[in-house]
Amino acid sequence: MIRSIVESCGAYLPERVVTNAELAGRIDTSDEWIVQRTGIRARHIAADGEFTSHLATKAASQALQRAGMTPSALDLIVLATSTPDETFPATATAVQANLGMTRGAAFDVQAVCSGFVYALAVADSLIKNGMAGTALVIGAETFSRILDWNDRGTCVLFGDGAGAVVLKAGQGQGTAADRGVLASTLHSDGRHHDLLYVDGGPSTTGTSGFLRMQGREVFKHAVTNLAAVVGETLSKAGLEAKDIDWLVPHQANKRIIDGTGRKLGLPDDKVVQTVERHANTSAASIPLALEAATSDGRIRRGQIVMLEAIGGGLAWGANIIRW
Ligand code: ACO
Numbered sequence: 001m002i003r004s005i006v007e008s009c010g011a012y013l014p015e016r017v018v019t020n021a022e023l024a025g026r027i028d029t030s031d032e033w034i035v036q037r038t039g040i041r042a043r044h045i046a047a048d049g050e051f052t053s054h055l056a057t058k059a060a061s062q063a064l065q066r067a068g069m070t071p072s073a074l075d076l077i078v079l080a081t082s083t084p085d086e087t088f089p090a091t092a093t094a095v096q097a098n099l100g101m102t103r104g105a106a107f108d109v110q111a112v113c114s115g116f117v118y119a120l121a122v123a124d125s126l127i128k129n130g131m132a133g134t135a136l137v138i139g140a141e142t143f144s145r146i147l148d149w150n151d152r153g154t155c156v157l158f159g160d161g162a163g164a165v166v167l168k169a170g171q172g173q174g175t176a177a178d179r180g181v182l183a184s185t186l187h188s189d190g191r192h193h194d195l196l197y198v199d200g201g202p203s204t205t206g207t208s209g210f211l212r213m214q215g216r217e218v219f220k221h222a223v224t225n226l227a228a229v230v231g232e233t234l235s236k237a238g239l240e241a242k243d244i245d246w247l248v249p250h251q252a253n254k255r256i257i258d259g260t261g262r263k264l265g266l267p268d269d270k271v272v273q274t275v276e277r278h279a280n281t282s283a284a285s286i287p288l289a290l291e292a293a294t295s296d297g298r299i300r301r302g303q304i305v306m307l308e309a310i311g312g313g314l315a316w317g318a319n320i321i322r323w
Contacts (some may be wrong), residue, residue: 002084002137003172003180004027004127010063010164011291012055013044013278020156026146029152042161043136043159043279045092046142051085053094054263055162056140059287060095063136063164071099075132077106078123080115080283081137082312083146085275087202104132111194114248115139117281120165120307121184127169131238138164146198148210154302157253158211163287174288176237181303183236188315192221196312218314222256225316226308227263233306233318241265243304248292250309251275251285272298277306280310299323 009268019042020031035039063158064071079092092106098141111118116139123135140162147155172178195217200209234240238239241264249257251274261271272293274285281288293299303323310316 001129001176001178002128002164003165003170003174003178005170005180007069007166007168008063008066008089009065009136009287009291009294010059011288012058012062012161013288014050014055015048016045017042018045023156026063027150027152028153029156032111034156035256038157039275040157041076045144045163046160050143052081052083052140053085053091053098055142055160056091056095056138056164057098057218059101059140059162059164060136060138064082064099064293065165067166067281069166070135071101072103072192074101074134074136075104076123076126076135077101077104078109078119078137079106080109080111082112082115082282083142087189091140092138093247103129109198111283111311112313113252113280113282113285114309114313114315114317116286117184117307117309117317117319118315119283120181121186121317123167124172124181124184127167133169134305135167136164137167138162139285139287141282141284143211143282146208146211151306153157153215154211154213157280159281161278161281162290163284163286165287165290176239176322182188182320183233183323184319185233187225187229188313190313192314219256221314222252222310223259223263225257225310225314229316229318230260230264232306232322237320239304240268240319242272245303245304246270246299246303246305247274248286248289248293248307251278251289252311252313263322299318
């Protein structure tokens with residue numbers, strides 16, 4: 001059986017760090033309020049002229065270099081973003097050109113904060129059915145560009161960044177002992193549009209719009225749906241919560257992450273958290289957290305890693321990987 005094996009991770013964060021204290025100098029908020037409600041202390045913000053494709057290209061280049069692979073060896077780029085450079089073409093094609101990759105295919109996936117989980121599932125499917133032997137899966141965002149900086153209920157929550165993984169087809173026995181992506185689960189429920197959306201777009205207002213959110217309502221859906229989708233994904237792989245070595249959640253909010261970990265019965269030291277210094281980077285948050293926990297040696301070859309996310313749509317999902 002073909003398995004998509006994770007060869008490497010890469011990450012890029014814009015240089016500029018904006019602390020809660022700096023935000024408190026501009027809007028009516030405080031470090032204490034933000035930390036208590038979200039666990040966020042700082043976020044990175046892209047410079048003028050620094051686009052989602054630039055962030056993505058830097059993360060992708062690092063992942064490729066760590067995999068010892070040249071762009072010409074890539075068959076596929078799947079880029080998860082809700083903040084593309086332009087309405088079209090896909091930002092993935094800008095990354096393809098930046099990398100100097102002249103063959104294969106590159107396209108975007110839009111599932112907001114669940115984008116990386118969706119993109120990984122798509123790339124894994126294309127590898128499993130033989131359409132690609134190698135793939136770059138990227139999550140990259142410049143959410144700072146779609147924030148209403150006068151809305152203190154949302155602008156303090158998000159940041160910019162990019163993360164990437166390189167996948168390569170390998171052989172397995174079709175059991176949970178195989179290395180690679182073991183199972184994925186994707187869900188959405190469009191009835192919840194109004195809980196989290198951007199109030200613009202090419203077909204509606206003709207502008208790119210700003211993010212709008214009913215935070216409390218999103219919170220209510222998050223922990224329940226995330227614990228359920230993790231359970232569903234574990235059972236597809238024939239594993240149990242106790243088999244998870246690392247939970248790498250979408251980094252929206254420390255309270256959501258802690259609540260999900262508790263619901264799954266996982267100790268805090270098995271849960272990777274970067275929300276404190278990255279804030280919510282939407283589709284980039286999971287690959288950024290993966291890069292952090294692989295670079296510092298926490299995630300090791302052979303371990304079971306569970307990824308999960310929920311966001312606008314609502315759309316949610318999970319992937320389970322033997323690293
Ligand atoms: N600083 C200070 N006060 C604030 C701020 C702020 N930045 N933002 C809101 N407030 C005030 C409100 O005005 C309100 O004041 P009032 O009582 O005088 O009217 C008070 O704080 C409470 O506001 P709520 O919105 O009810 O605050 P809540 O406790 O729900 O916390 C939060 C808000 C942090 C957004 C919370 O609802 C949450 O974490 N939701 C999850 C949403 C999330 O993480 N979304 C990310 C995208 S989706 C995803 O990735 C999962």
